[in-house]
Amino acid sequence: MDNTERMITVGVGDLKITQAPHVLKTLLGSCIGVVLHDPINKIGGLLHVMLPRKSGNDLKITKYANTGLPYFIYQMVTHTGASRGSLYAKIFGGAKMFETNGLFNIGESNELEVRQILKKEGIRIAASRTGGVKGYNILFDTETGDVTCRVFGESVIVY
Amino acid sequence: MNITQDRLKILEIMSSLSIDRASRALSKSLRTGARISLSKISIADFGETTEKMNEDQREMISVMVNFKGNEGCKLLFMLPLEGSLILTDLFLRQRIGTSKECDVFTESAIQELGNILASHISNALVSDFNAQLIPQPPQVHNDYAGVIFTNLVLEQGMIDDKLLLIETIFEISGTELECYLFLVPEMNSFVKLLDSIGVKT
Numbered sequence: 301m302d303n304t305e306r307m308i309t310v311g312v313g314d315l316k317i318t319q320a321p322h323v324l325k326t327l328l329g330s331c332i333g334v335v336l337h338d339p340i341n342k343i344g345g346l347l348h349v350m351l352p353r354k355s356g357n358d359l360k361i362t363k364y365a366n367t368g369l370p371y372f373i374y375q376m377v378t379h380t381g382a383s384r385g386s387l388y389a390k391i392f393g394g395a396k397m398f399e400t401n402g403l404f405n406i407g408e409s410n411e412l413e414v415r416q417i418l419k420k421e422g423i424r425i426a427a428s429r430t431g432g433v434k435g436y437n438i439l440f441d442t443e444t445g446d447v448t449c450r451v452f453g454e455s456v457i458v459y
Numbered sequence: 460m461n462i463t464q465d466r467l468k469i470l471e472i473m474s475s476l477s478i479d480r481a482s483r484a485l486s487k488s489l490r491t492g493a494r495i496s497l498s499k500i501s502i503a504d505f506g507e508t509t510e511k512m513n514e515d516q517r518e519m520i521s522v523m524v525n526f527k528g529n530e531g532c533k534l535l536f537m538l539p540l541e542g543s544l545i546l547t548d549l550f551l552r553q554r555i556g557t558s559k560e561c562d563v564f565t566e567s568a569i570q571e572l573g574n575i576l577a578s579h580i581s582n583a584l585v586s587d588f589n590a591q592l593i594p595q596p597p598q599v600h601n602d603y604a605g606v607i608f609t610n611l612v613l614e615q616g617m618i619d620d621k622l623l624l625i626e627t628i629f630e631i632s633g634t635e636l637e638c639y640l641f642l643v644p645e646m647n648s649f650v651k652l653l654d655s656i657g658v659k660t
Contacts, residue, residue, distance in 0.1 A: 311510025312609050312616060327513045327605035330613070350616060360506065360620050397610055406613075435606030437516055452518065452602050 310346050313363030315372055317345035317380055320443035328393030328436040330407035332365070332414050335390045335438075336372060336423070337445040338382035344442035345380075347372045351406065352413035365413040373421055389423050390447050390459055391415070392438050394430040407431070427459035462502060462623070462650065469658050470649065471500045474625050474642065477583035484579040485572070489549045492632035495640060503624045505616045513605035519639075520561065520601045522573030523611060526581060528591035530652050531645030534577050535611045536569075536629075537604065538638040543569060545634050555634070566599050573597030576640070590652055604639070611643060623649070 301321060310316045310326040310333075318324065320342035326333055332349040347368055354364035361367035376382040391414055394407035411430050418425055427447065429436070434452035441448075450456045462470075475497045485493040521537030538546070543565050544558040550568040551558075558565065577594035584590040600607055615622040625642035 309510050309513050311506040311508070311513060312613075314506045314510060325513075325516075327516065327603045327609070329602070329606040329609050331609065350613070356618075363616070397606075435602040437603055452606070 310348050312348055313350045313360055313368075315345060315347045315362040315368065315375070317343070317372075317375055318442055319343045319380070322442050324440045324442065326438060328438065329395055329397045330393070330410065332394050332407075332410040332430070333392045333436070333438055334369065334372070334414055334418075335392075335440045335447060336376055336382075336387050337390075337440075337442065338376070338386050339388075339445055340386050341382055342443055343376065343380050343382040344440060344445065345372060345376055346440055349410055349414060352409045365410060365417060369414060369417045370421070373423070387423055388426040388445075389418050390426055390440075390445075391418075391428045391430060392447065392449055392459075393436050395432045395434060395436070397433070397435075429457070429459060462646065466650070466653055466658060467500060467502075469653060470623075470625075470644070471497065473584065473588060474500060476587060477580040478627060480583040481576045481579035485575050488571075488575055489631065490552070491549060494628075494630045494632070496628050498626045498628045500623075500625045502621050505612065505620050505622055508622065508624065509605070509609055509612065509616075512608040515604035517604050518601065519604045519607055520565065520569055520599065521607045522569045522597045522599050523607075524573050524577040524597045525595040526577070526592040527595060528593045530584070530590045530592050530648045532592060532649075533611055533643045534573070534580065534594075535607070535641045535643075536573060536576060536638065537607055538636060540601065542634075542636045542638065545636055546572065546631075549631070561601070569599050570597045573599075580642070588652065588656055608639075608641070611641060615643060615645075619646075 324346040334347045337344040350363040394411040439448040482495040519537045524534045526532040547558045547568040581592040627640040629638040
């Protein structure tokens with residue numbers, strides 16, 4: 301399997317779960333990218349959270365932290381064979397992409413909601429890089445659990 | 460989001476006419492051939508479209524214009540940072556290759572391009588179809604292509620899993636500029652506009 305075949309891109313509000321040797325990648329602005337990794341079974345997933353809370357009935361549940369994140373955990377444990385006890389999370393993104401004049405800051409609200417849900421679900425956040433005003437480019441290696449993150453205009457850091 | 464194929468076809472004609480007018484105006488400003496042609500108008504899946512755009516991880520400079528009035532719409536033009544230098548040279552009537560780095564001139568050139576595109580597209584829709592579109596000041600951003608595109612469609616994605624997307628092919632003669640130009644009309648207001656001009660099917 302070459303590098304291109306290993307790469308899986310995740311769209312906004314989408315969820316992808318895979319296993320080693322695949323690498324999940326996405327770009328984030330005000331959205332939050334949540335990765336969950338089971339290092340024993342080398343299973344990992346990436347949820348691209350667009351908004352904190354779902355309000356309508358007809359929209360895709362993975363767009364929202366309050367519906368997407370519990371669904372993500374459920375899928376990891378019941379459908380892919382990941383061990384819940386060994387799961388840990390890493391979170392990225394949540395930039396302030398728009399001038400909000402002190403009103404609803406999507407990035408900040410997304411991050412807050414994600415942190416609260418992970419805490420409630422008892423999943424440890426092993427690393428995070430959030431905030432700022434520029435986009436994030438992340439690559440999540442399901443083999444190692446490493447997330448290679450590059451904030452626009454900055455150098456690459458591995459988390 | 461429901462729209463018939465007939466209505467999409469009419470929107471395609473309206474978009475082609477307005478884009479064509481913007482294309483001619485831009486050619487005049489740049490004093491070189493700028494050709495913008497309609498590539499596709501579709502009801503696109505939000506997740507699939509953003510996934511495709513997230514494949515493009517190049518660093519881009521962009522201008523986004525919001526239109527207010529009876530018909531809501533957004534316009535996004537973006538191109539790679541190195542391409543913006545060529546555009547700056549064209550606007551400043553300099554030999555291509557003169558601009559070496561992105562600076563206030565680059566930002567102004569991109570902003571001006573946004574103004575030209577937005578004003579001519581809205582003028583065409585206003586004069587030919589009685590639309591009411593008022594372009595707001597252009598906003599310049601530089602970031603990854605996928606992040607910029609997400610900013611364009613985020614609001615639409617908050618209310619629907621589909622979006623009405625107009626994609627174009629943008630070429631400037633004598634250059635190999637790779638540019639994106641998207642229009643995202645607000646669906647409901649454009650359905651009303653089609654009603655008002657007698658497109659009922």
